[in-house]
Amino acid sequence: MEAPKAPAEPSWPGVLRTKEFKEKIKSAKVLCVGAGGIGCELLKTLVCTGFRNIEVIDLDTIETSNLNRQFLFRKHHVGQSKANTAAAVVQGFCPGASITPYHANVKEGRFDVDFFRRFDLVLNGLDNLEARRHVNRLCLAAERPLVESGTAGYLGQVTVHIKGRTECFECSAKPAPKTYPICTLRNTPDKPIHTIVWAKDLLFNRLFGAPDAVSDLDDQAAREGGQPGKQEEGDKEGGEGKEGAAEAGEQSEEARAAAASAAAAAAQAEDPSFFLRRDGEPALEYAARVFGRVYTTDIQRLAEVKELWEKRPPPRALHLDQLLPPAERAALQAALDKAAEAGAGAGASACKLLGLSNASQKWTPGQNAAVLLLATALYHTVRPSEVGSAAFDKDDLLAVEFVTAASNLRSSCYGIPEQSLFDAKGMAGNIIHAIATTNAVVSGLIVTEALKILAGCLGSLRNTFLYEVPVDRRLVVPATAWEPRPSCMVCGKTQLTLRINTKTTPLSGLVGAVIKKRLAVNSPNLMCGGFLYEEGEGLEEDEEAAYAALLPRPLRDLPGGGLGHGAILTVQDQSQHWGVDVIIAHTEDLSPDDAPEGFILEGALPTASAPAPPEQDGGKQQQQEAPSAAAKRKAAAAVAEDAAGVLHITDSDDDDDEQEGKEEEGQQQQQQQQQGAGTSVAAGAAAATANDSRKRPLDEDGDGDGAAAGGGGGGGGGEERGAKRAKAETAPAPAEDKDGCIVIDDDEDD
Ligand SMILES: Nc1ncnc2c1ncn2[C@@H]1O[C@H](COP(=O)(O)OP(=O)(O)OP(=O)(O)O)[C@@H](O)[C@H]1O
Numbered sequence: 238m239e240a241p242k243a244p245a246e247p248s249w250p251g252v253l254r255t256k257e258f259k260e261k262i263k264s265a266k267v268l269c270v271g272a273g274g275i276g277c278e279l280l281k282t283l284v285c286t287g288f289r290n291i292e293v294i295d296l297d298t299i300e301t302s303n304l305n306r307q308f309l310f311r312k313h314h315v316g317q318s319k320a321n322t323a324a325a326v327v328q329g330f331c332p333g334a335s336i337t338p339y340h341a342n343v344k345e346g347r348f349d350v351d352f353f354r355r356f357d358l359v360l361n362g363l364d365n366l367e368a369r370r371h372v373n374r375l376c377l378a379a380e381r382p383l384v385e386s387g388t389a390g391y392l393g394q395v396t397v398h399i400k401g402r403t404e405c406f407e408c409s410a411k412p413a414p415k416t417y418p419i420c421t422l423r424n425t426p427d428k429p430i431h432t433i434v435w436a437k438d439l440l441f442n443r444l445f446g447a448p449d450a451v452s453d454l455d456d457q458a459a460r461e462g463g464q465p466g467k468q469e470e471g472d473k474e475g476g477e478g479k480e481g482a483a484e485a486g487e488q489s490e491e492a493r494a495a496a497a498s499a500a501a502a503a504a505q506a507e508d509p510s511f512f513l514r515r516d517g518e519p520a521l522e523y524a525a526r527v528f529g530r531v532y533t534t535d536i537q538r539l540a541e542v543k544e545l546w547e548k549r550p551p552p553r554a555l556h557l558d559q560l561l562p563p564a565e566r567a568a569l570q571a572a573l574d575k576a577a578e579a580g581a582g583a584g585a586s587a588c589k590l591l592g593l594s595n596a597s598q599k600w601t602p603g604q605n606a607a608v609l610l611l612a613t614a615l616y617h618t619v620r621p622s623e624v625g626s627a628a629f630d631k632d633d634l635l636a637v638e639f640v641t642a643a644s645n646l647r648s649s650c651y652g653i654p655e656q657s658l659f660d661a662k663g664m665a666g667n668i669i670h671a672i673a674t675t676n677a678v679v680s681g682l683i684v685t686e687a688l689k690i691l692a693g694c695l696g697s698l699r700n701t702f703l704y705e706v707p708v709d710r711r712l713v714v715p716a717t718a719w720e721p722r723p724s725c726m727v728c729g730k731t732q733l734t735l736r737i738n739t740k741t742t743p744l745s746g747l748v749g750a751v752i753k754k755r756l757a758v759n760s761p762n763l764m765c766g767g768f769l770y771e772e773g774e775g776l777e778e779d780e781e782a783a784y785a786a787l788l789p790r791p792l793r794d795l796p797g798g799g800l801g802h803g804a805i806l807t808v809q810d811q812s813q814h815w816g817v818d819v820i821i822a823h824t825e826d827l828s829p830d831d832a833p834e835g836f837i838l839e840g841a842l843p844t845a846s847a848p849a850p851p852e853q854d855g856g857k858q859q860q861q862e863a864p865s866a867a868a869k870r871k872a873a874a875a876v877a878e879d880a881a882g883v884l885h886i887t888d889s890d891d892d893d894d895e896q897e898g899k900e901e902e903g904q905q906q907q908q909q910q911q912q913g914a915g916t917s918v919a920a921g922a923a924a925a926t927a928n929d930s931r932k933r934p935l936d937e938d939g940d941g942d943g944a945a946a947g948g949g950g951g952g953g954g955g956e957e958r959g960a961k962r963a964k965a966e967t968a969p970a971p972a973e974d975k976d977g978c979i980v981i982d983d984d985e986d987d
């Protein structure tokens with residue numbers, strides 16, 4: 238008799254019950270990148286599942302604000318390395334495990350392809366695109382499977398990336414950096430986010446940041462008279478401000494012309510040294526001088542540019558003496574002296590000194606002025622070494638106080654509603670308040686997919702999405718893991734086209750905005766004919782100097798024939814084992830609306846134009862995924878199948894219309910909530926900076942699956958993928974327990 242054919246793959250989830258597989262879990266080597274909200278849950282879930290060889294990388298230290306959800310950390314850990322602490326704590330409750338921590342950036346050279354090859358699985362719990370893209374490239378180079386994850390409030394997702402079998406992380410387009418028209422930020426703000434971005438990116442940097450930190454915003458405005466500028470927010474590296482994206486390109490020609498005259502007027506009056514504290518100048522007097530310039534004279538000058546105010550009221554200047562009479566300013570001096578005596582240092586807080594203890598209560602204009610003055614003076618008095626190099630950090634209380642007060646004062650000039658410290662912090666830091674349960678569910682899903690990979694059950698792999706209100710009655714929606722996209726610039730073969738003005742764009746612009754930010758290249762190596770430019774470890778000093786000297790030169794005037802129209806630039810990154818060819822297309826007619834970043838990169842990439850806020854994308858995605866009634870029935874069964882061993886949240890019977898109506902209503906509300914929320918997941922393809930509880934769902938753009946606006950490159954392909962996501966499969970449902978949960982029978986089968 239012929240022997241029955243062995244199944245190509247072990248059966249899922251049955252394989253979980255075998256002794257061999259349990260041994261396999263025990264000996265598997267796992268790399269976790271990130272020990273934050275998802276990472277803490279993940280480490281715990283891994284050891285509870287039986288994994289015993291884990292290495293974890295995280296560059297950060299523990300903040301008080303992490304403690305509400307990063308449950309491995311306690312108050313006494315604040316300030317310590319997340320990786321080291323997480324490893325020690327997990328080791329504490331699972332002494333049999335070997336947990337190796339690295340308090341480091343995953344982009345460091347030591348985490349190279351050989352490092353990645355040591356692992357069976359790579360699991361990401363990161364919060365920014367740049368690091369995610371870097372890990373993706375290393376996993377491809379090392380041929381190691383990657384399970385990616387992201388959460389934002391109640392939203393979350395887990396995706397599986399196996400070279401040659403499923404999409405790589407970069408097959409789907411990711412969001413382009415959000416842009417705000419600079420003329421709006423500088424001259425005509427009309428939303429709280431505009432004044433917050435102005436306070437954070439312009440005024441904060443101008444007073445406390447590195448000398449070049451603000452030049453992007455200032456120079457560009459002066460040069461171009463209001464061309465939209467980049468605005469990247471979010472995590473350490475990137476993020477997104479929700480309202481900005483939709484605004485890029487809102488400006489009419491007239492508004493731009495008016496902005497040009499305003500910018501020219503401002504540029505004329507501009508003397509950067511004005512904002513520096515003079516020798517011997519008392520800190521509070523300096524702060525008052527800045528106040529007078531920013532909120533009195535600058536506003537008065539702007540109000541006089543008539544063209545700007547044809548369709549809106551002009552701003553009203555503020556006068557410090559009216560807001561803060563001299564007696565009150567004297568009290569500020571006493572508070573400042575007290576802080577200096579106490580050696581307040583990094584913990585200095587203007588609010589504490591002023592008794593403003595309720596972070597949810599809006600301040601009066603006088604209180605805003607007091608906070609602004611005191612925060613500025615505190616920087617100079619108790620944190621002087623940081624002046625000239627500070628960068629805004631949402632976890633730095635003094636920085637948040639300064640930004641809140643500075644933006645509120647500007648808002649009151651323009652009749653924009655002021656914000657509480659709590660809300661301003663959320664907007665400045667692009668915070669979506671993290672939900673511990675979402676992180677826990679996501680970590681469970683990561684481990685589920687990791688187990689399937691380890692077991693070789695590749696046919697059972699799923700990308701899974703968590704929603705805030707049921708989509709088709711489901712909060713957890715699985716989809717078959719998508720195939721790689723042949724045109725992907727990372728795992729496939731594609732050439733990109735870069736439309737850029739090669740006469741006026743310097744090499745520094747190409748390297749910074751295109752190569753590093755847009756392409757997420759870590760250590761660029763650029764070649765074209767006789768032209769060569771390199772960065773990274775191992776360069777001699779004279780080489781570094783020679784390359785640095787090329788940076789200010791316009792592209793087409795570079796040595797070796799230049800980077801003019803038709804040139805093919807080969808971009809390589811040794812640290813990522815990755816490269817791509819970029820065809821240069823010279824163009825002089827890029828409008829700020831079409832190319833807010835000053836260039837257009839085409840190919841298998843998102844375009845920079847009109848990126849949609851993730852919240853909106855989330856909504857669109859849900860709409861697009863709303864399947865037909867037949868698909869719904871299938872989907873219910875698919876959930877049952879896919880949820881085996883994971884979660885089962887909804888029943889599949891009683892298919893009544895009333896319920897459907899409620900769900901639709903719920904979805905609409907969810908979309909509205911997401912679109913209208915005062916906080917946002919940061920976008921920022923390369924930048925990104927989505928800090929926070931600022932969790933980013935990886936598909937925040939949504940355009941990779943044809944759902945979102947601005948998805949460049951593969952429209953048709955995108956739709957197909959969207960359809961795939963919605964596609965459900967049928968299979969017999971495993972038995973449920975009385976709570977509707979499907980549980981794995983954990984009995985030994987021997
Ligand atoms: N390049 C990187 N290398 C190593 N770790 C990184 C890198 N980028 C981000 N991380 C880590 O990924 C983790 C992401 O976790 P999470 O999103 O919870 O952020 P968080 O900073 O802990 O939270 P919050 O932003 O709300 O304060 C962080 O601990 C962060 O330090």
Ligand SMILES: [Zn+2]
Nearest residue numbers: 405408725728
């Ligand atoms: Zn790819």
